[in-house]
Amino acid sequence: MPVITKISQQKKNKERYNIFLDGQYAFSVEEEVLARYQLSKNKELTDMDIGEIEYEDEIRKGFNKALIYLSYRMRSEYEIIIHLREHEMGEASIEETMHKLRKYGYVNDTEFAQAFLNTQLRTSDKGPRHIGQALKEKGIAAGIMEETLAQISQEEWIERAAQVLEKVIKKNPKQSKLQIKKKGQDTLSRKGYEGAVTGQVLSAIAIERNEEEKWTAIYSQAKKAHAKYIRKYEGYEYQQRMKQALFRKGFSAEEIERAIAHLKEEDESE
CATH class of the missing domain: 1.10.10.10 (Winged helix-like DNA-binding domain superfamily/Winged helix DNA-binding domain)
Structure with a gap:
């Protein structure tokens, strides 16, 4: 040996x-x-x-x-x-x-999942689907993941989602209410909020704007559309293209007419 x-x-x-x-x-x-x-x-x-x-x-x-x-x-x-x-x-x-x-x-995977959830709630604005996917990637069993996420009520997820949407509203003063809601929906989905929560938040959110803010939004979007169509179209076809583009973004007929008229005046004064 x-x-x-x-x-x-x-x-x-x-x-x-x-x-x-x-x-x-x-x-x-x-x-x-x-x-x-x-x-x-x-x-x-x-x-x-x-x-x-x-x-x-x-x-x-x-x-x-x-x-x-x-x-x-x-x-x-x-x-x-x-x-x-x-x-x-x-x-x-x-x-x-x-x-x-x-x-x-x-x-202890149960304690790990709880600590991970607490950290995400404290340091991020992610929703349950995103957090659940992150736990799955870390090998946490489905049962533990579901029990951990179930500790957070639907009301709390709605409140967190509303905070996300408020940020979207503040960051996009030059977009229409319809654009903001679409962007908000995309943002909430990307951050992992479920359809039911997103739907409730979008239906309840109030996008309040004064006249100056409303004008800033329509003028900004009209300016972009104008730059796109003015060299390709004229007269009636230009008017229709502009109206269709701005209407799809959620602006009213009155707002659209005012913006087109203002852009026409700008072009004539140059």
Whole structure:
């Protein structure tokens, strides 16, 4: 049987030791594994002993890597498993490492999902579909994800969605109410709000504007349409193209007529 002829402490990692068998380097182990298996010079090891020691050491290394990975923030089980695979750990060793992490309370997908939800609610304006998809990508089971999201009432999601829509209104003073509602719908959908919530918010929202703000919106959109059509069309066809384009954006006939007349005056004064 092979005999341990030398044990030396690694220079870069003082907690690991190199094991030499019959004068040749064989493997390295953590200090805890060294003590557990009472490895010492002149000790004989069977092939089974060596396999068991290397397996135990790999688990120990995996456990330490996982703790370092967890030191930056909470992780889901799936994230840790992927991290350990990237370090070329075997599946059996990963499974045992995960068992140890669960045993000592270092991983808990239910607690992770709750913490992730709380962070999203505090730092973002994302909706339930977006948050649910993010949890799914982190390997959270469907049951845990659904239970976590169910803690937030429909009323709270509606309130958050309304805040998103208010931002859209403030950022788009040069667009019509219809344009804003379309943009708001797209924004809410992109941020992960469900159709029922989006519908309630859009039907309840009030887009209040004074006369100056209304004029700013119609004039801005009319100016864009004018630049598009003035070189291609004239007379009646130009008028119809302008009216159709602005009507589709939600402006009234009165607003459209006023804007077209104003643009005509501008052109004539140039």
